[in-house]
Amino acid sequence: GEDVEQSLFLSVREGDSSVINCTYTDSSSTYLYWYKQEPGAGLQLLTYIFSNMDMKQDQRLTVLLNKKDKHLSLRIADTQTGDSAIYFCAEIMDTGRRALTFGSGTRLQVQP
């Protein structure tokens, strides 16, 4: 079955790098996603990676995928106070229902 897990909380200092980790269980995932949620708002897509890729970089964001260990990470370089939010990883499978399964979210707190 589908299961996506994340740690609940991460605190970093402004200017440092943040690394948010995620594990998933289903090897038939085709795409894996990172979404950001600010307080009281909906989710915004940050980036996604196809399951046959190892890495994707987009400005300050780097996504690493270890398909063997079913481990996904999001690295935010030069973390700013505006990056404080909840970050969700999600997967979609190649078979079955066409819906994203989300992790529980990691709350990133950036200290000035």
Added chain:
Amino acid sequence: DGGITQSPKYLFRKEGQNVTLSCEQNLNHDAMYWYRQDPGQGLRLIYYSQIVNDFQKGDIAEGYSVSREKKESFPLTVTSAQKNPTAFYLCASMTTRQISGANVLTFGAGSRLTVL
């Protein structure tokens, strides 16, 4: 600008009442979704619809109902049978990116339901 509009943003309900949350999109997306968000539990799928006049149950459909009479609209009714309805409800729609082929969800701003 294209997007997803959810209303109302805040809603209070007495126990035993049904309430309907509105979701409208002008993105011309075929698929629409309802998720429920509780603190520390992430998002859980309630119902989804891949096409007009058709919808499927998600993981926590009990106590909820939906309809999909138009492509643009996917309202969610929280019935009195839902035992713990206080939550943040998120509507989304999905498209497939032309170049990469990725399926991407676009979310509304959410509706917060509180049962008194």
